[in-house]
Amino acid sequence: MTVYDLTLAELRAKLDKRELSAVEVTKTYLDRIAATNPALNTFITICNETALAEAQAADQAIAEGKAQALTGLPIAAKDIFNTAGLRTTCASRILDNYVSPYDATAIARIKEQKAVIIGKLNMDEFAMGSSNENSAFGPVRNPWNQDLVPGGSSGGSAASVAARQAVAALGTDTGGSIRQPASHCSVVGLKPTYGRVSRYGVIAYASSLDQVGPVTRDVRDCALMLQAIAGYDPADSTSVNTPVADYQSNLTGNLKGLKIGLPKEYFIEGLDDDVRKAVEQAAEKYRELGAEIIEVSLPHTSYAVACYYLIATAEASSNLARYDGVRYGLRAENAENLVDMYMQTRAAGFGSEVKRRIMLGTYALSSGYYDAYYLKAQKVRTLIRQDFLNAFETVDALLTPVAPTPAFALGEKVNDPLQMYLSDIYTIPVNLAGTCAMSLPCGFSTDERPIGLQLIGKPFDEATLLRTAHAYEQATEWHKRKTEF
Amino acid sequence: MKITRTEVEHVSRLARLALSAEELDSLTGEMDAILGYVEQLATLDTEGIVPTAHAVPMENAFRPDEVKVGFTAEQALSNAPDAAESAFRVGRIIE
Numbered sequence: 345m346t347v348y349d350l351t352l353a354e355l356r357a358k359l360d361k362r363e364l365s366a367v368e369v370t371k372t373y374l375d376r377i378a379a380t381n382p383a384l385n386t387f388i389t390i391c392n393e394t395a396l397a398e399a400q401a402a403d404q405a406i407a408e409g410k411a412q413a414l415t416g417l418p419i420a421a422k423d424i425f426n427t428a429g430l431r432t433t434c435a436s437r438i439l440d441n442y443v444s445p446y447d448a449t450a451i452a453r454i455k456e457q458k459a460v461i462i463g464k465l466n467m468d469e470f471a472m473g474s475s476n477e478n479s480a481f482g483p484v485r486n487p488w489n490q491d492l493v494p495g496g497s498s499g500g501s502a503a504s505v506a507a508r509q510a511v512a513a514l515g516t517d518t519g520g521s522i523r524q525p526a527s528h529c530s531v532v533g534l535k536p537t538y539g540r541v542s543r544y545g546v547i548a549y550a551s552s553l554d555q556v557g558p559v560t561r562d563v564r565d566c567a568l569m570l571q572a573i574a575g576y577d578p579a580d581s582t583s584v585n586t587p588v589a590d591y592q593s594n595l596t597g598n599l600k601g602l603k604i605g606l607p608k609e610y611f612i613e614g615l616d617d618d619v620r621k622a623v624e625q626a627a628e629k630y631r632e633l634g635a636e637i638i639e640v641s642l643p644h645t646s647y648a649v650a651c652y653y654l655i656a657t658a659e660a661s662s663n664l665a666r667y668d669g670v671r672y673g674l675r676a677e678n679a680e681n682l683v684d685m686y687m688q689t690r691a692a693g694f695g696s697e698v699k700r701r702i703m704l705g706t707y708a709l710s711s712g713y714y715d716a717y718y719l720k721a722q723k724v725r726t727l728i729r730q731d732f733l734n735a736f737e738t739v740d741a742l743l744t745p746v747a748p749t750p751a752f753a754l755g756e757k758v759n760d761p762l763q764m765y766l767s768d769i770y771t772i773p774v775n776l777a778g779t780c781a782m783s784l785p786c787g788f789s790t791d792e793r794p795i796g797l798q799l800i801g802k803p804f805d806e807a808t809l810l811r812t813a814h815a816y817e818q819a820t821e822w823h824k825r826k827t828e829f
Numbered sequence: 830m831k832i833t834r835t836e837v838e839h840v841s842r843l844a845r846l847a848l849s850a851e852e853l854d855s856l857t858g859e860m861d862a863i864l865g866y867v868e869q870l871a872t873l874d875t876e877g878i879v880p881t882a883h884a885v886p887m888e889n890a891f892r893p894d895e896v897k898v899g900f901t902a903e904q905a906l907s908n909a910p911d912a913a914e915s916a917f918r919v920g921r922i923i924e
Contacts, residue, residue, distance in 0.1 A: 443908060445900060539885045552884065581892075582890075584887070653863065654867055671908070671917055672910075675911070684847075700859060700860075703840055703860060706844040717867070719880055723875035723878040723881075724870050726875075726879055727875070727878065729881055729884060761862075776881075778883075778884020778885050
């Protein structure tokens, strides 16, 4: 067992017993990243110097008996988080030279615990994508099989944790961007309830859907990470001032009386046979563990992708209006006038998927189409949210696939945006409903591609969600399998 | 056709996004396909349904109007493509 094979909780114990120092752990990870990043392309920025300085400060804190859960642990962040003094690109040419003047709240909270920021992770540009192929810094490769995509948009977050380049990572999830890559890379990923974690300092894609969450090796690590970042933040007026449970102490393994729903609309044509089998076996495992499995209906499921691609693109077109070449980022030279400068800057700075979504969103919000597209989608969103609230009157959690297929090949869907969008069919409804959900490893396809299980919880009940996930994890071995990478 | 090339060109001006002739061609086809797909929403009866703008129902969030320490001018300008005298500088906008 090498240092980088240890989980966050295991490393914590070794640091506290002084069997390892934070500097030793950090050096091990930096060496591992240097050796593996050329093949995987998971990191956009590697924090060689700052990470060691932070590790020294962490060792000091540990020596003074002031260690907290994350003190001295190397954590990587998707390059969508503002990180003071570090380059933050959002995987876009338009922010190529941008250096954050401040920390996002999620970053500030893990820094308060003296975690070590080991690097900034590759992603789909502005979090728009399901394969991590839309990055201005090149695609990330799946550590299980380098011909496959890692999923997206937090592809770097999932791949780096699977390849053991970081003990844990932060990602964001707007339509599945934590859960789908976690599934494709066989790691644990959690999208908390909208409002649970502050979005302050996170570069905005679709503000009513975006949420920050952890990617980890196992469920206990996930609980520890969520504990650090969850909670009300006056700097984000959409964060919710509601109590945060003690997530780790909730991991009791007890599922007695728990009711789990299987939404029948999620087990339809287009669902890969291996994925179906793995998810059905997971449901059977839950039955053995004492949970009651009930079929439920989420009748508006099939409308979710259409609804999402109107709402998310509309919000994106508004959010991305700020990239105008005036205050930060790229500015086109030799423009004829101010409007031409805007148009040329954005043409040169944005990649093709970002342009496509800005165009769709602008169209959906434009005069004459607003009611038919944007307003209609917001009404359908109400129906989708209501589906979940109705289901949660009879069950405590829902069990579904994360994605209709295991990871697909690099290049397979790049020329068909609609097919790419449909790979998020099981994750998108959760963002529209605003509730919490996670992906955890539940098997492999016959050709050895990872498969993830999605558990969906009641709004703000991440404690039950984590307890449900943990009980399954304890009863199975999937999370122990490691990439040979 | 849900959308024509001329409409795509119009939307690109609204979005302040210069597009090449090739981009206009490919976007017209792609947007047409996507708009065709989202058309299915029209089959749902949403009469009397209240639109959802935010998943968590919330009222306006107020805070006390207090002076707090913000960025210095230097910090605010640290990423500016062009700056002069504590201000962002752009090209001439009035002839």
